[in-house]
Amino acid sequence: MSICREAMVTPIRTDTPALRRVLAGTTALTTAAVCGWLLAADPALATPAGGVVTEGQADITYGDTSVTIHQHTDRVIIEWQSFDVGVGETVHFEQPGELAAALNIIFG
Numbered sequence: 001m002s003i004c005r006e007a008m009v010t011p012i013r014t015d016t017p018a019l020r021r022v023l024a025g026t027t028a029l030t031t032a033a034v035c036g037w038l039l040a041a042d043p044a045l046a047t048p049a050g051g052v053v054t055e056g057q058a059d060i061t062y063g064d065t066s067v068t069i070h071q072h073t074d075r076v077i078i079e080w081q082s083f084d085v086g087v088g089e090t091v092h093f094e095q096p097g098e099l100a101a102a103l104n105i106i107f108g
Contacts, residue, residue, distance in 0.1 A: 046084045046085065047086070048067050048080050048082065049081050049082045051069070051081075052079050053076060053078050054078070054079050056077060057072040057076065058070060058071040058102075060078070065088055066090045066091070067090075067092070068091075069102065070094045071093060071095045071096060071100060073100075074096060074097065075101055078103070078105070081107055081108045082106065082108040083106040
């Protein structure tokens with residue numbers, strides 16, 4: 001005995017004016033929502049944030065689209081709340097020598 005049954009499928013007409021109005025409204029709302037989200041987004045929020053030096057010595061300088069870490073000791077540990085780098089943004093580590101190392105711990 002088969003437990004599968006045939007389902008009756010009724011095709012939906014996509015050329016009706018009412019359906020076109022509904023789809024146009026949905027597209028307009030989606031476009032408005034996405035554009036609003038993009039305009040509200042702050043591009044500076046994409047750079048690393050909340051950096052705290054927990055070992056060693058370093059200065060962290062935040063710019064509009066950049067973050068510069070000037071490391072003063074050969075070893076440094078930095079804890080970050082977030083570490084994102086968006087298009088057109090830069091993160092620059094200035095280290096005291098070839099053997100210097102930075103350990104970045106990201107919590108967010």
